[in-house]
Amino acid sequence: xxxxxxxxxxxxxxxxxxxxxxxxxxxxxxxxxxxxxxxxxxxxxxxxxxxxxxxxxxxxxxxxxxxxxxxxxxxxxxxxxxxxxxxxxxxxxxxxxxxxxxxxxxxxxxxxxxxxxxxxxxxxxxxxxxxxxxxxxxxxxxxxxxxxxxxxxxxxxxxxxxxxxxxxxxxxxxxxxxxxxxxxxxxxxxxxxxxxxxxxxxxxxxxxxxxxxxxxxxxxxxxxxxxxxxxxxxxxxxxxxxxxxxxxxxxxxxxxxxxxxxxxxx
Amino acid sequence: xxxxxxxxxxxxxxxxxxxxxxxxxxxxxxxxxxxxxxxxxxxxxxxxxxxxxxxxxxxxxxxxxxxxxxxxxxxxxxxxxxxxxxxxxxxxxxxxxxxxxxxxxxxxxxxxxxxxxxxxxxxxxxxxxxxxxxxxxxxxxxxxxxxxxxxxxxxxxxxxxxxxxxxxxxxxxxxxxxxxxxxxxxxxxxxxxxxxxxxxxxxxxxxxxxxxxxxxxxxxxxxxxxxxxxxxxxxxxxxxxxxxxxxxxxxxxxxxxxxxxxxxxx
Numbered sequence: 001x002x003x004x005x006x007x008x009x010x011x012x013x014x015x016x017x018x019x020x021x022x023x024x025x026x027x028x029x030x031x032x033x034x035x036x037x038x039x040x041x042x043x044x045x046x047x048x049x050x051x052x053x054x055x056x057x058x059x060x061x062x063x064x065x066x067x068x069x070x071x072x073x074x075x076x077x078x079x080x081x082x083x084x085x086x087x088x089x090x091x092x093x094x095x096x097x098x099x100x101x102x103x104x105x106x107x108x109x110x111x112x113x114x115x116x117x118x119x120x121x122x123x124x125x126x127x128x129x130x131x132x133x134x135x136x137x138x139x140x141x142x143x144x145x146x147x148x149x150x151x152x153x154x155x156x157x158x159x160x161x162x163x164x165x166x167x168x169x170x171x172x173x174x175x176x177x178x179x180x181x182x183x184x185x186x187x188x189x190x191x192x193x194x195x196x197x198x199x200x201x202x203x204x205x206x207x208x209x210x211x212x213x214x215x216x217x218x219x220x221x222x223x224x225x226x227x228x229x230x231x232x233x234x235x236x237x238x239x240x241x242x243x244x245x246x247x248x249x250x251x252x253x254x255x256x257x258x259x260x261x262x263x264x265x266x
Numbered sequence: 267x268x269x270x271x272x273x274x275x276x277x278x279x280x281x282x283x284x285x286x287x288x289x290x291x292x293x294x295x296x297x298x299x300x301x302x303x304x305x306x307x308x309x310x311x312x313x314x315x316x317x318x319x320x321x322x323x324x325x326x327x328x329x330x331x332x333x334x335x336x337x338x339x340x341x342x343x344x345x346x347x348x349x350x351x352x353x354x355x356x357x358x359x360x361x362x363x364x365x366x367x368x369x370x371x372x373x374x375x376x377x378x379x380x381x382x383x384x385x386x387x388x389x390x391x392x393x394x395x396x397x398x399x400x401x402x403x404x405x406x407x408x409x410x411x412x413x414x415x416x417x418x419x420x421x422x423x424x425x426x427x428x429x430x431x432x433x434x435x436x437x438x439x440x441x442x443x444x445x446x447x448x449x450x451x452x453x454x455x456x457x458x459x460x461x462x463x464x465x466x467x468x469x470x471x472x473x474x475x476x477x478x479x480x481x482x483x484x485x486x487x488x489x490x491x492x493x494x495x496x497x498x499x500x501x502x503x504x505x506x507x508x509x510x511x512x513x514x515x516x517x518x519x520x521x522x523x524x525x526x527x528x529x530x531x532x
């Protein structure tokens with residue numbers, strides 16, 4: 001197939017224009033001030049407590065969101081592999097992930113609202129209705145809700161590939177249910193967990209519409225800050241600087257959750 | 267196979283309930299004649315009527331579909347050719363570099379993609395609107411198509427191509443008569459995924475769309491920011507209906523294809 005190099009031409013142009021050029025431009029803009037002069041002031045202001053604190057809280061929220069998503073998704077994926085018609089059940093898990101993100105987020109504006117069903121439920125127990133919207137709880141809850149299907153899919157796939165005889169062997173050798181899980185099942189499905197963490201943690205750092213719609217201005221993530229700088233303050237330089245750090249954190253996460261892909265490409 | 271224990275079943279049921287509750291909540295109140303998502307007054311279809319009467323909304327809906335189909339088609343062509351080109355590269359290092367670059371846009375946060383494309387379009391002088399949105403959607407869909415097509419190409423037996431060449435097939439014949447039919451399922455999967463990515467995208471479009479042009483996600487965002495409008499609920503109802511129909515269609519299509527394949531193998 002050596003003579004099919006021509007097929008690569010549009011693809012290479014795509015890589016140059018939409019993969020390499022955008023990253024280069026972001027790095028370039030991060031070193032410009034508002035009037036377009038070359039400066040490192042943006043980086044200097046990134047290392048002030050305001051931005052550092054924002055980065056830390058953004059990471060903290062992303063960590064919590066990923067943790068809760070994993071805690072809910074892993075058992076679900078595990079139980080799904082045990083059902084009859086598991087592909088059908090998996091399909092049913094995937095369907096909600098196809099409903100537009102904005103619509104699902106919008107639903108929670110009503111659910112968590114002051115007169116919404118959650119508060120109506122609380123009132124039955126004689127408690128005062130509270131504002132649940134615009135708190136960090138609502139932000140984490142909605143994010144976890146949105147990421148659950150994306151975490152379930154890779155874990156389900158790796159559990160599904162697991163050879164069941166390994167589990168029987170562990171049981172026959174006297175391992176308890178928990179030991180089997182800790183020593184056999186979990187280590188063998190760690191790749192699925194890692195992919196799940198990748199598809200949850202990175203978006204959790206950068207989603208800005210959930211923070212805008214659900215958390216008011218209570219929670220500011222890296223993504224919200226970028227959107228703010230680009231589209232509200234029109235300070236592309238500062239926005240690009242934050243984007244550079246978001247890209248760096250992404251590379252770090254990919255590195256930490258990287259999988260040995262030996263033999264994937266022949 | 268062991269049957270699921272009662273607590274396990276309960277757990278799965280709760281997860282499914284939580285996943286679907288917000289969606290059904292939205293749809294339920296789309297039939298509410300009142301103005302909010304709290305107390306259901308009486309059944310009405312006026313919000314659905316409002317959707318179909320709102321020409322602006324209908325135009326946006328058509329725009330969204332056109333953007334998805336057009337960008338999906340272009341991305342599928344470039345991506346498929348790119349995958350064929352990648353496979354034809356013999357140099358292993360070069361191939362891995364291309365594959366890593368391919369994955370950059372898949373793992374990049376939407377906000378970074380949107381912001382960097384915004385800089386790119388402004389620098390080149392592309393007017394923000396329909397063209398910039400389509401080009402962006404093509405750009406972030408190409409790597410997904412490549413990832414869907416690549417495994418099919420790799421599992422293809424190269425002696426098929428050698429045989430075709432020995433029998434006197436031209437380069438073009440090899441491509442259209444041997445390679446493309448073989449990798450067809452991958453191409454369809456890529457196109458389908460590109461469609462869903464495009465339909466679901468909010469952040470990238472939000473950055474690169476100008477004032478005059480809007481897609482469904484962006485429109486829902488600006489509607490939701492002003493508060494609760496039951497028109498959004500009606501849109502959710504319609505979106506859910508279409509999604510379920512597509513899923514059922516896909517499921518049956520897949521099952522039939524599988525059965526045909528099994529029949530052939532027998």
